[in-house]
Amino acid sequence: MDTNTQKVVVITGASQGIGEGLVTAYRKLGYAVVANSRSITPSGDPLVLTVPGDISAVGVGSRVIEAALAEFGRVDTLVNNAGIFVAKPFTEYTDEDFDRVTEVNLRGFFEITQHAVKAMLAGGGGHVVNISTSLVDHANTSVPSALASLTKGGLNAVTKSLAIEYAARGVRVNTVALGIIETPMHPAETHEALAGLHPVGRIGTVEEVADAVLYLENAQFTTGEVLHVDGGQSAGH
Template sequence: MSIQKVAVITGASQGIGAGLVEAYRKLGYGVVATSRTIAESQDPNVLTVQGDIADPATAERVIAAGLERFGRIDTLVNNAGIFVAKPFTDYSQDDFATVVGVNLAGFFRITQLAVERMLTQGAGHVVNITTSLVDNADSNVPSVMASLTKGGLQSATKSLAIEYATRGVRVNAVSPGTIKTPMHPGEHHQALAALHPMRRMGEVGDIVDAVTYLETASFVTGEILHVDGGMSAGH
């Protein structure tokens, strides 16, 4: 199968990221998959690049490698994220630097490089993965660092969507509730399920389906698509 389009996916080694790699391959895309610990793929149309997305040099390597292998970049999914829930006054300077590094700096450089390429091609799509806590703070989950960083991504989604609306580049976000991934140990699942009005956690497939919908929805840009068991509607 010849590769028609190419998707770059960050945080791609497990959970939602791994699900997205598989989904984009099913759509016939070549995939550039990056994370700190990602292993080589046996699929010739999946190029893996190891690196810390908080380091701008990783972004440069990922995009350069994708262009060298496939010659184009059509979609970027900013899925890499780190979640540190603590009372506000307990966050350390290291916590701050780590979360801002992955969630904001990690988005910034790779998105600049990807969008530059999309503009020369005349089309492209960026999807940012945020969190429903941005819109709906919860006293059971003190998480101002998630709100600060993922909230920044959510606002940037709308800003970029408008900046590029006439130039063929769409920018959207998916705002998940709590999803069953290796990030959340099994013993916490019951408590996490209770945070959602539907009283269950989401599955990786729920988020993957939302991203693939946005991928094909050519008239949708600047959208924050909540996939959160009702959290964004209220409690």
């Protein structure tokens, strides 16, 4: 394989749902994929390297990027898809809730993104895509989500910060802010109620999320953008 031309994407939270859909989408685009999650199993595809590990644990983010460089020689894109959502009234969150949500959503972003950006700078550029939630911009009385807003709001903010810091060095940074997407996290019997949270009257699909990420992948003049894929949720209700 010519590692000079084979583009490489690293995807966290890649074993199911949106992450699994992103692996498929990037393979169709011709990318080699480095897929991480806590429980991911080996792939039969030689261009999909699976690296198990809890992205919130110290050392795992650097290990994932090192594995990508060892196997494929470069990192072109990082999709920070791993995330955790705990909906509770603010006063009922526990210290354990706080630690777990911040560890996954913030620390899980921090270490792997540092190492990915270093690899991208060495390779002449790249792209970071973060996955966030429209609840940051459009809070909802029926979905108490202070910890999601605290952490994912941080990702929205750092998207702009890093986009500007690295704009002249060829690294773009964007975010996709989601409404509710049809994944294994949401049982089928909840879909009808969840659809009502979106002005368009339905929940989104994994393929629609992948379409948005790939749009940003190909949008070379777009950086620092928070793209809402939420059925109109962030616009109003």
